[in-house]
Amino acid sequence: MSDETKQGLKSPLRRKLLAGMAALPAISLFPRSTWADVPATSVVNTTGLAVTDTEVTIGILHSVTGTMAISETGSVEAEKLAIEQINAAGGVLGRKIKFIQEDGASDWPTFAEKAKKLLVNDKCASVMGCWTSASRKAVLPVFEQYNGMLYYPTFYEGLEQSKNVIYTGQEATQQIIAGLDWVNKTKGAKTFYLLGSDYIWPRTSNKIARKHIEGHLKDAKVVGEEYFPLGSTQFNSVINKIKLTKPDVIYAIIVGGSNVAFYKQLKAAGIDLSKQTLLTISVTEDEIDGIGGENIAGAYACMKYFQSLDNPNNKAFVAAFKKIWGEKTVIGDVTQAAYLGPWLWKLTVEKANSFDIDKIAAASPGVEFKGAPEGYVRIHENHHLWSKTRVGRAKIDGQYELIYETADLVEPDPFPKGYQ
Amino acid sequence: MFGDYSIGDLGAILAMQGFAGLILFSVYVLMALGLAIIFGQMGVINMAHGEFMILGAYVTWMTASFVEAYVPSIFGGYFFIAMILAFIASGSLGMLVEWTLIRHLYKRPLDTLLATWGLSLILQQAYRSIFGAREVGVELPQWMLGSKQITDSIEVPINGIFVMCLTVLITVAVAYIMFRSRWGRQVRAVVQNRVMAGAVGINTEKVDRYTFGLGCGIAGIAGSAFTMIGSTGPTAGQLYIVDTFLVVVFGGAASLLGTIASAFTISQAQSTMEFFMSGSMAKVLTLLAIVAILMMRPQGLFALKVRK
Numbered sequence: 001m002s003d004e005t006k007q008g009l010k011s012p013l014r015r016k017l018l019a020g021m022a023a024l025p026a027i028s029l030f031p032r033s034t035w036a037d038v039p040a041t042s043v044v045n046t047t048g049l050a051v052t053d054t055e056v057t058i059g060i061l062h063s064v065t066g067t068m069a070i071s072e073t074g075s076v077e078a079e080k081l082a083i084e085q086i087n088a089a090g091g092v093l094g095r096k097i098k099f100i101q102e103d104g105a106s107d108w109p110t111f112a113e114k115a116k117k118l119l120v121n122d123k124c125a126s127v128m129g130c131w132t133s134a135s136r137k138a139v140l141p142v143f144e145q146y147n148g149m150l151y152y153p154t155f156y157e158g159l160e161q162s163k164n165v166i167y168t169g170q171e172a173t174q175q176i177i178a179g180l181d182w183v184n185k186t187k188g189a190k191t192f193y194l195l196g197s198d199y200i201w202p203r204t205s206n207k208i209a210r211k212h213i214e215g216h217l218k219d220a221k222v223v224g225e226e227y228f229p230l231g232s233t234q235f236n237s238v239i240n241k242i243k244l245t246k247p248d249v250i251y252a253i254i255v256g257g258s259n260v261a262f263y264k265q266l267k268a269a270g271i272d273l274s275k276q277t278l279l280t281i282s283v284t285e286d287e288i289d290g291i292g293g294e295n296i297a298g299a300y301a302c303m304k305y306f307q308s309l310d311n312p313n314n315k316a317f318v319a320a321f322k323k324i325w326g327e328k329t330v331i332g333d334v335t336q337a338a339y340l341g342p343w344l345w346k347l348t349v350e351k352a353n354s355f356d357i358d359k360i361a362a363a364s365p366g367v368e369f370k371g372a373p374e375g376y377v378r379i380h381e382n383h384h385l386w387s388k389t390r391v392g393r394a395k396i397d398g399q400y401e402l403i404y405e406t407a408d409l410v411e412p413d414p415f416p417k418g419y420q
Numbered sequence: 421m422f423g424d425y426s427i428g429d430l431g432a433i434l435a436m437q438g439f440a441g442l443i444l445f446s447v448y449v450l451m452a453l454g455l456a457i458i459f460g461q462m463g464v465i466n467m468a469h470g471e472f473m474i475l476g477a478y479v480t481w482m483t484a485s486f487v488e489a490y491v492p493s494i495f496g497g498y499f500f501i502a503m504i505l506a507f508i509a510s511g512s513l514g515m516l517v518e519w520t521l522i523r524h525l526y527k528r529p530l531d532t533l534l535a536t537w538g539l540s541l542i543l544q545q546a547y548r549s550i551f552g553a554r555e556v557g558v559e560l561p562q563w564m565l566g567s568k569q570i571t572d573s574i575e576v577p578i579n580g581i582f583v584m585c586l587t588v589l590i591t592v593a594v595a596y597i598m599f600r601s602r603w604g605r606q607v608r609a610v611v612q613n614r615v616m617a618g619a620v621g622i623n624t625e626k627v628d629r630y631t632f633g634l635g636c637g638i639a640g641i642a643g644s645a646f647t648m649i650g651s652t653g654p655t656a657g658q659l660y661i662v663d664t665f666l667v668v669v670f671g672g673a674a675s676l677l678g679t680i681a682s683a684f685t686i687s688q689a690q691s692t693m694e695f696f697m698s699g700s701m702a703k704v705l706t707l708l709a710i711v712a713i714l715m716m717r718p719q720g721l722f723a724l725k726v727r728k
Contacts, residue, residue, distance in 0.1 A: 270567035
């Protein structure tokens with residue numbers, strides 16, 4: 001025992017000495033070889049961003065306190081993982097990424113204020129952040145005024161496009177149309193009951209869904225459309241209405257705590273999701289954690305990513321994610337989209353050979369990321385991503401089983417004609 | 421909308437809809453009872469009521485996880501243990517809060533609003549730090565899931581029946597404590613005239629502490645029961661607070677009977693209107709009706725007749 005302790009005391013010193021000696025020859029070689037790959041800061045950074053010869057600073061702007069913390073935590077975790085992996089692989093243009101994290105506190109003016117701080121004081125070369133549309137709308141003018149670059153992870157309602165934002169989630173048509181086509185074709189669904197929480201995303205999404213059902217699916221119709229205030233916890237009346245109208249498909253876009261109440265009450269009311277088709281675009285693996293797998297098993301979700309996707313990229317991603325954030329964490333669609341942000345930014349910077357925002361904005365279209373957990377993705381001219389649409393079925397263990405995926409990448413169309 | 425349905429179908433829906441209203445009624449009573457005691461009897465505007473409920477929900481979740489891991493044989497009945505623990509946890513926290521914070525503010529009722537609002541923010545962040553920002557899923561024993569088939573077409577959710585029975589039980593217990601027990605008499609005496617009650621030998625400080633604790637404890641039981649129908653997360657308490665105050669204020673702050681009557685009125689109006697129009701519209705109309713009635717009867721549905 002005592003022998004071992006002595007060795008323990010001695011060995012760090014020895015290791016240091018040895019390491020120092022070993023490094024001697026390296027020191028003479030190292031600078032020259034690195035200087036060769038690392039372009040000079042004055043070349044790659046002409047607008048005064050926080051870029052040095054060895055480091056580049058980016059921002060992370062999500063809510064870690066307040067109502068939205070429940071959803072945004074996963075995004076923060078994914079972004080930190082991506083940054084760590086990029087650094088381990090040599091950084092961006094030979095520079096290590098350093099991040100400054102700010103808390104939006106689920107409050108939209110705070111988001112705008114923090115965005116300004118990250119851009120004006122910290123000169124962040126890019127910002128990974130925001131989750132709700134409201135927070136994105138709040139920071140958008142800031143990013144446009146001070147010419148920053150935002151990577152926004154959430155699937156959202158579309159109707160927006162900016163030079164200063166890359167949308168790594170799906171816009172509404174990517175999430176809705178393929179799913180409705182699928183349910184119409186394979187389940188022969190003709191009647192749809194649309195449900196949603198009462199704010200812009202569910203309303204815009206259901207509008208697109210209604211147009212598609214009425215205009216593009218044969219003989220299909222909408223038999224009901226209902227909205228509930230955010231945070232609503234009583235769904236017994238609407239469940240009775242669903243029992244009365246007997247729709248082929250319940251199409252649900254309910255969010256937050258209401259989600260939990262809705263699925264628990266649906267189950268309690270005796271609606272068996274193995275017989276009644278329910279398609280949702282708002283429940284990821286993250287939400288199932290709170291709802292409980294036994295309450296939602298059998299429901300279908302239309303997303304672009306499921307944790308259970310069977311491909312080598314995803315397996316490595318899930319393993320790395322669990323390694324740093326714990327075995328029990330689950331990964332939802334948005335978490336994966338958040339993981340794409342730092343990688344897409346790195347690839348774009350390297351394509352442009354510059355950190356300048358204008359050059360990144362111009363270089364973004366066409367940037368491809370082959371290592372994405374969801375499979376190959378590419379940035380479109382409109383700054384959204386080409387990505388596949390997938391349908392999964394919830395299992396009792398809280399995971400989705402992949403049922404269907406589109407053969408090709410679906411083109412992002414934030415201003416869909418005929419759907420507005 | 422009713423053209424295509426048989427009389428039998430409509431009857432069944434009507435019955436189930438009536439039942440939905442009754443469930444909502446029980447939920448409202450359960451969440452408002454604790455506040456009716458605290459706000460009605462003590463005049464403390466407790467904005468942290470929702471957080472006391474969520475404490476009960478978290479206790480239920482912890483009990484469920486514990487029982488599942490160590491004594492799975494009693495999982496079927498763990499819910500009853502959880503409710504008792506929830507009552508104890510929320511009640512003790514309530515008494516602690518009363519002792520450290522509320523008792524200094526009895527003479528300044530409006531300040532209790534600010535103080536308890538701050539308390540609710542502190543509790544939310546504490547839950548977030550301890551249990552994580554994500555919602556937790558409370559697993560229920562099998563017998564509490566699903567619905568009971570009464571006739572061919574009428575089904576009622578079992579957890580709804582459970583909440584109703586629980587509500588009746590707790591209401592009876594509270595009524596007994598407040599109106600039949602010696603301690604309840606002391607509480608009412610303190611409410612009516614604090615100085616006089618003190619003069620005849622009632623320990624008013626102790627009565628205050630236990631009353632506040634009782635109110636919070638009932639909130640804990642409500643939170644425990646609501647894990648069956650709602651979500652358990654750091655901010656889930658906020659979902660209930662508005663409805664809770666609505667019920668208590670509409671019923672007339674100092675009257676327990678008023679609370680029950682107002683819960684009944686609001687829940688029936690809400691669930692009937694929800695059936696005929698969308699959820700958001702139903703809520704708007706309910707709120708408008710309440711505002712209109714409160715303009716005509718500012719004291720609420722039932723008011724204690726006291727000499728001014």
